[in-house]
Amino acid sequence: MATKARLRSIPLLDLTRQYQPLREPIQTAISAVIESQRFILGAGVEHFEQRFADYCGARYAIGCASGTDALELALMALDIGAGDEVLTVPFTFFATAGAIMSAGARPVFVDVEPESFNLDVRQLDHALATHPRVKAILPVHLYGGCADTGPMIERAVARRIPVIEDAAQAVGAEWQGRRAGAIGTVGCFSFFPTKNLGGFGDGGMLTTDNEDLARKLKALRIHGSVEKYMHQWPGMNSRLDALQAAVLDVKLDHLDDWTRARQRNAALYCELLSGVVTTPAAQPYQTSHVYNQFVIRCARRDELRAFLAESGVGTEVYYPLPLHLQPALVSYGHKAGDFPVSEQLAKEVLALPIFAELTEEEITAVAGLIREFYGRA
Numbered sequence: 001m002a003t004k005a006r007l008r009s010i011p012l013l014d015l016t017r018q019y020q021p022l023r024e025p026i027q028t029a030i031s032a033v034i035e036s037q038r039f040i041l042g043a044g045v046e047h048f049e050q051r052f053a054d055y056c057g058a059r060y061a062i063g064c065a066s067g068t069d070a071l072e073l074a075l076m077a078l079d080i081g082a083g084d085e086v087l088t089v090p091f092t093f094f095a096t097a098g099a100i101m102s103a104g105a106r107p108v109f110v111d112v113e114p115e116s117f118n119l120d121v122r123q124l125d126h127a128l129a130t131h132p133r134v135k136a137i138l139p140v141h142l143y144g145g146c147a148d149t150g151p152m153i154e155r156a157v158a159r160r161i162p163v164i165e166d167a168a169q170a171v172g173a174e175w176q177g178r179r180a181g182a183i184g185t186v187g188c189f190s191f192f193p194t195k196n197l198g199g200f201g202d203g204g205m206l207t208t209d210n211e212d213l214a215r216k217l218k219a220l221r222i223h224g225s226v227e228k229y230m231h232q233w234p235g236m237n238s239r240l241d242a243l244q245a246a247v248l249d250v251k252l253d254h255l256d257d258w259t260r261a262r263q264r265n266a267a268l269y270c271e272l273l274s275g276v277v278t279t280p281a282a283q284p285y286q287t288s289h290v291y292n293q294f295v296i297r298c299a300r301r302d303e304l305r306a307f308l309a310e311s312g313v314g315t316e317v318y319y320p321l322p323l324h325l326q327p328a329l330v331s332y333g334h335k336a337g338d339f340p341v342s343e344q345l346a347k348e349v350l351a352l353p354i355f356a357e358l359t360e361e362e363i364t365a366v367a368g369l370i371r372e373f374y375g376r377a
């Protein structure tokens with residue numbers, strides 16, 4: 001156990017290391033908002049929206065209060081509600097299905113494939129053929145790797161339904177050279193602090209190339225108001241705070257550097273853990289994987305996790321229970337065995353520290369502990 005004794009703790013994510021070098025520009029940006037006393041929407045938010053749209057390669061970006069709200073707004077804007085079904089995956093954060101259910105629609109699950117952790121497009125045709133009420137396909141770009149969105153778009157176009165990207169974990173990720181949020185009809189992003197571009201609280205964004213949709217989304221986030229005190233739809237109250245936009249605008253300048261650091265960290269883990277556990281491998285269509293999470297698949301996962309925790313290494317399980325088995329979805333009557341790949345992954349996956357500021361020494365130490373656990377030191 002010599003490795004353990006040498007280690008100081010390595011958390012899953014240490015945001016203080018990101019903040020320290022940015023303290024001054026971020027505090028200046030926050031102060032400017034405070035001095036202006038303009039907190040809701042306004043020029044700062046518009047400036048950040050435009051930069052974010054450009055970053056994704058989309059024509060429009062519309063800020064909102066969270067990634068969950070982004071999904072709900074997208075569904076609302078596309079008139080998806082009671083009686084409709086939406087194709088999505090059971091292996092994702094709850095918000096993906098929660099938003100569909102909040103819209104009054106029903107999530108119809110398609111299992112994921114183990115290599116990419118994303119929607120298995122080989123199962124799409126069957127799912128679409130057996131569910132005539134499907135009014136949208138909602139893939140998730142899990143862990144920062146894009147789902148194989150092209151085949152979904154093909155089917156969606158044929159059926160005249162939209163593709164809503166859950167890009168909450170995937171800012172900057174690419175599918176065949178196109179960035180998340182600019183592949184389907186509309187992209188939904190989260191600025192939750194643990195995301196690659198994280199705010200100082202909740203925040204979200206929608207991206208689209210469709211002018212009418214952008215206009216509707218802008219109205220929906222302010223109670224469906226197209227002009228002051230004229231309400232076209234019920235909408236909701238969901239804005240990106242000017243304070244959050246100010247912080248995110250500073251951070252956006254550094255996002256590409258952080259992404260490259262995450263990719264370097266991932267490559268080092270893959271080298272050090274080769275043959276010991278299953279490391280994630282970017283698929284050919286994932287022309288840039290941004291590693292919001294670096295997730296291995298391994299035997300005796302919970303034991304390994306406890307061993308790493310004892311040694312001061314933070315890890316997390318995303319996600320321990322697939323959505324079809326969650327209590328909130330019990331009324332749909334799913335049972336264990338319905339989506340076997342998701343169920344298997346829920347037992348095997350483990351997210352390791354991957355944040356940009358990790359040192360090579362830390363990654364080597366984490367990998368060394370994992371090798372030691374499996375008797376491969």
Ligand SMILES: Cc1ncc(COP(=O)(O)O)c(C=O)c1O
Nearest residue numbers: 066067068093095096168190192
């Ligand atoms: C895949 C996915 N979808 C949606 C969300 C919801 O985003 P938020 O927490 O900003 O509401 C998250 C956030 O963790 C997510 O990971």
